[in-house]
Amino acid sequence: MSEEHTTPETEDTTIDAAAEQPQPPAERTPEQLALAGKVEEYLMDVIDPELGINVVDLGLVYDIWIEGESTAMVNMTLTSPACPLQGVIEEQANTAVLTNLEGEISELQINWVWMPAWGPQMINEEGREQLRALGFSV
Incomplete structure (x- = not known):
């Protein structure tokens, strides 16, 4: 018979x-x-x-900066941490940035962040207008 050892959590x-x-x-x-x-x-x-709206107008992009000479860093979130389309959005972002900025950006690194949590208040006015045109009330 094997004995299982457990250690109680002692720190937060x-x-x-x-x-x-x-x-x-x-x-x-x-x-x-x-x-x-x-x-x-x-x-x-x-x-x-x-939603059919771009990620910038939706307020999903929190920070963008350049590290070194050609690495674009993006802190970005999704409308929900359980969003099944993270890979699709990441692929679109890589294609859009690396194709259009070839020679200037060699790598796009997306850091998926969840704080602060995304909410409709983060949508900019352009995004709100687009959502209203689609029948959403924002």
Whole structure:
């Protein structure tokens, strides 16, 4: 008969999700800011498959910055942590950014973050207008 050993939890294991997500550097060069702006522009081509609105106008993109010379970092969320379309959105983002910024961006790294939790208040006015046109009341 084998004996199973268990150890009781003795410390709080609460994880501060916001502290763990990558953060943009405090200082960015004008070139990095301009390139991050281009990344955001092409992320507007990424459409949430369920709502039919781009991820930027939906407020799903929290931060964009450039690491080194050519790695785009994006802190991004989904409308729900259980969203089954994460892979589709990630593939669209890679295609949109890496194809349109070839020679400027060599890698797109999406950090999926859940804090703060996404809510309809994060949708910008353009996104609200698009949702109203589709019959949603926002």
